[in-house]
Amino acid sequence: xxxxxxxxxxxxxxxxxxxxxxxxxxxxxxxxxxxxxxxxxxxxxxxxxxxxxxxxxxxxxxxxxxxxxxxxxxxxxxxxxxxxxxxxxxxxxxxxxxxxxxxxxxxxxxxxxxxxxxxxxxxxxxxxxxxxxxxxxxxxxxxxxxxxxxxxxxxxxxxxxxxxxxxxxxxxxxxxxxxxxxxxxxxxxxxxxxxxxxxxxxxxxxxxxxxxxxxxxxxxxxxxxxxxxxxxxxxxxxxxxxxxxxxxxxxxxxxxxxxxxxxxxxxxxxxxxxxxxxx
Numbered sequence: 315x316x317x318x319x320x321x322x323x324x325x326x327x328x329x330x331x332x333x334x335x336x337x338x339x340x341x342x343x344x345x346x347x348x349x350x351x352x353x354x355x356x357x358x359x360x361x362x363x364x365x366x367x368x369x370x371x372x373x374x375x376x377x378x379x380x381x382x383x384x385x386x387x388x389x390x391x392x393x394x395x396x397x398x399x400x401x402x403x404x405x406x407x408x409x410x411x412x413x414x415x416x417x418x419x420x421x422x423x424x425x426x427x428x429x430x431x432x433x434x435x436x437x438x439x440x441x442x443x444x445x446x447x448x449x450x451x452x453x454x455x456x457x458x459x460x461x462x463x464x465x466x467x468x469x470x471x472x473x474x475x476x477x478x479x480x481x482x483x484x485x486x487x488x489x490x491x492x493x494x495x496x497x498x499x500x501x502x503x504x505x506x507x508x509x510x511x512x513x514x515x516x517x518x519x520x521x522x523x524x525x526x527x528x529x530x531x532x533x534x535x536x537x538x539x540x541x542x543x544x545x546x547x548x549x550x551x552x553x554x555x556x557x558x559x560x561x562x563x564x565x566x567x568x569x570x571x572x573x574x575x576x577x578x579x580x581x582x583x584x585x586x587x588x589x590x591x592x593x
């Protein structure tokens with residue numbers, strides 16, 4: 315269950331527009347409805363009209379886009395003119411992941427892919443609620459690197475747990491282990507799942523790489539090696555059916571790569587917090 319990060323009751327107004335009816339965006343829309351006053355306007359033109367006529371301002375504008383080029387820069391500029399003080403963020407589907415290299419991304423807009431939304435939305439909204447600078451309310455001239463740096467405020471509250479890091483890639487094993495260690499965890503690295511069941515771990519970080527055709531079978535084999543231990547899976551080129559398969563199989567969280575340390579620590583913290591105490 316998603317809970318609000320705000321220290322006191324504070325409901326921010328969010329305008330959601332664009333193509334947000336797809337399966338990839340279901341969880342993001344549900345999260346916004348839970349912690350915000352959400353106004354939905356699928357048509358960007360009608361959204362801009364509503365903004366211009368509304369007597370009460372919004373705190374954030376979210377534009378959902380399923381594929382590159384679905385909405386042009388002119389439509390985004392119209393939203394900005396109608397609400398020049400409201401931060402604007404793009405909620406993007408899987409097909410938009412190559413847009414920065416080969417497409418025409420909207421200038422000056424923070425980009426968040428559907429699989430990055432859990433945790434990041436509440437974290438950035440909490441910063442907006444406190445009047446702090448966030449990755450989402452940067453000046454229009456801010457670069458992607460500047461937006462990234464503004465979001466890196468540390469890994470949050472210190473965590474404590476013994477974590478198994480399973481990855482076939484040495485660079486990823488090193489990065490995961492170092493990131494966990496910096497947050498107060500004790501990582502133990504494995505290139506392959508161990509051959510016998512192990513029960514001394516609080517959580518498993520599994521770097522699955524490119525989703526294999528037998529993803530569920532691979533997950534089941536890993537889960538059998540760490541019986542009863544929450545598993546956070548990381549995948550390249552994550553798709554919604556991968557998330558559905560793994561969460562149905564019991565994964566505590568599924569993250570797409572590349573992943574921010576804050577997003578990773580957020581998922582670990584939620585998984586450790588949800589773990590039932592040992593009897």
